[in-house]
Amino acid sequence: MSPRRILSVVLVVTSLAVLTACGIPSDRPDPGPRAGTESRALEVEGVTRTYRLYIPAELAADPALVVMMHGGVGSGQQAERAYGWNDEADAGGFLVAYPDGENRTWNAGDCCGGAVRDGVDDVAFITSLVEALQNEFGVSGDRTFATGMSNGAMMSYRMACETDVFAAIAPVAGTIVTACDNPAPTSVLHIHGLTDSQVRMDGEPGDGIGDVDGMPVADAVDVFRSAGACDAAVITEEPPVTTRASDCADDRRVVLVTVADAGHQWPGSVPREGAMDQPSDALDATAAIWEFFDAA
Known part of the structure; x- marks a missing residue:
């Protein structure tokens, strides 16, 4: 040549x-879509909101979407780093969205912080986020789930109380802090430490910066037992973990998992330097939640 x-x-x-x-x-x-985390923005009612989206290397043919809402003073980036969802998504072939609350908080009703003070419409934000990702990736409504820590858990409850966006929710260390008189039947897995002093099991005011004064945890779970026409709970004890699981109409389930000697934390998560309550190793909450979602 x-x-x-x-x-x-x-x-x-x-x-x-x-x-x-x-x-x-x-x-x-x-x-096809690039694997890894993308930083994204979405305009909702004239306000630009941000979130992170994790896309696994091999997305399932019928992909699921998990919306993971951070706790108060957290962020989407912090939640992605702390709770191990990306590894679970790689194994299960599903998407994980990590939205950012305004002022690092969510307007879950009566809690918390700047989001409540400013009347932020987080229901509209999460609804718009879900619709956008469902359309982009072909996610069906029955494969769309929400979980959250603390204030994020409260936001997952608010979404279930006021919308039918999610087929199942999994609040961790939260409770209902909004009106929830007639929710749509929804599968619920609630995980809570029995010695949580910030969001107390008995519903009394907590000692955290949010001054949480919400529904007793057992009552919050019972709201969805009633809505779902559920059977009486079957109790399983594997100390320090106790599970109260109810089968419900249309193959839904409502489950309360409590962890003895565990405080305000996400069991199995990355330990946090300086945190008052370090995560319990008695339960891998992320794995348990995905197993629950995947079977919903």
Whole structure:
């Protein structure tokens, strides 16, 4: 081959590589969504809201979506780092969204912080986020789930009390702090430490910065037992974990899991330096929640 011909081939190959790197499509088939975490924004009622989206390397043919809502003064990035959902998503082939609350809080009703003070419409934000991702990735309503820690758990309850967006929710260390008189039947897995002093099991005011004064945890769970026409709970004790599980109409389930000697924390999560309550190792909450969702 002549030097001129070699030079022409090199220039063509180089040009194709540059075009591909710049995002200009070649005639190759679309490889599908990029794996990893993407930082995204969504405009809701004239306000720009942000979230992180984790896409596994191998997305299931019928993918699920888990919306993970951080606790008060947390963030989507903090929740992604702390609770181990990305590893679970890689194994299960599902999407995880980590939305950011305004002022690092959620307007869950009577709690918490700046989001309540400013009347932030977080129901509209989470609803819009879910609809956008369902449309983008072909996620069905019965494969759409929500979980959250503390204030985020309260927000998951508010979504279940006021909408039918989620097929199942899994609040951790939270309770209902909004009106919830006639919720749609929803599968619920609630996880709570018995010695949680910030969101107390008995519903008395907590000692955290949110001054949480919500529904007793057992009553919150019973709201959804009633809504779902559930059987009486079957109690299983594997100290320090106690499970109260009810089968409900249309194959739903409502379950309360309590952990003795556990405080205000996400069992099995990454320990936090300086935290008042370190996570219990008696339960991997993330794995238990995904197993519950996947069977819903």
